[in-house]
Amino acid sequence: MPTINVQLFEGRTLEQKRAFVEAVTKVTVETLGCSVNAVDIIFQDVKRENWATGGRFASDPPKA
Amino acid sequence: MPTINVQLFEGRTLEQKRAFVEAVTKVTVETLGCSVNAVDIIFQDVKRENWATGGRFASDPPKA
Amino acid sequence: MPTINVQLFEGRTLEQKRAFVEAVTKVTVETLGCSVNAVDIIFQDVKRENWATGGRFASDPPKA
Amino acid sequence: MPTINVQLFEGRTLEQKRAFVEAVTKVTVETLGCSVNAVDIIFQDVKRENWATGGRFASDPPKA
Amino acid sequence: MPTINVQLFEGRTLEQKRAFVEAVTKVTVETLGCSVNAVDIIFQDVKRENWATGGRFASDPPKA
């Protein structure tokens, strides 16, 4: 523990994910009190046409 | 809030998902009492060979 | 299929959830093309002190 | 019920998943007391560059 | 890996869960090819009034 599932739009690079992982792992150890090897982070890349907020897909053009 | 994760077989069209999103977002606002912009709906397309019910995959041929 | 997981703030009544379930089940059958018995809806009640948006917990007082 | 979500590295074959499904479905019925048709198992194949443990991605080369 | 999330009705005993865990862990190692210490199983106890199938809650009385 902990297991951290991150749902995000697809398109982020491995470098972005690596920066996220390194910082979040460090913060998790410091704030939640666990060993570093216990931190699992799993990314779920979500297509913009699979994520809707307020009834509109993230792939929709912005409202005029 | 709320965040609604929908696991479904892959193959549904964006038009089907849009009809779902529009109706479910409306229903959510009406029944759960939240603002429309607070409703997140995330689809996870699942291959039929990744979903088993009763020990059989959805990709298996029907029993004779 | 489908399986619909709904994360929402705790405190909604069974009547609110029932209204949601009845409407969403109906919409799901109509838009995604599945049998009614295949629709699973699972609610996860989340305490407001377990949900943070933009760095603030839902249990925090509104900004002055 | 129950619904069992399995996050695993991509690359497992359908034969491996089938062996898992058959055994786990049987075990679930025996230990949790439910009907066989009530057991849903959903696999989520995760790329190794989307899973980090202890700050390192599963796609990283092992430490020297 | 893998991480196995199990959503089930609340009320199962620790003994039932232990029997499930021991058998599923063994099966996972045998079928998916991973080390035993890599197998995480997380139970999410769900109240029957939080799980609806086919538009009816698991807490509803059976149809007459």
Add this chain to the structure above:
Amino acid sequence: MPTINVQLFEGRTLEQKRAFVEAVTKVTVETLGCSVNAVDIIFQDVKRENWATGGRFASDPPKA
């Protein structure tokens, strides 16, 4: 986006979670390139008798 679900052992304080939320929200904005208000973090407190690793529950006494 993103939505970050954190499964952790129950018992962490709101202060620990707040420190986690503040740091992770900041890191997320910096590394994934999103607006601060788009970051949702949801904690799921898991009892130690609901989490097993390597076939042993986190509530079990350590091996002799």
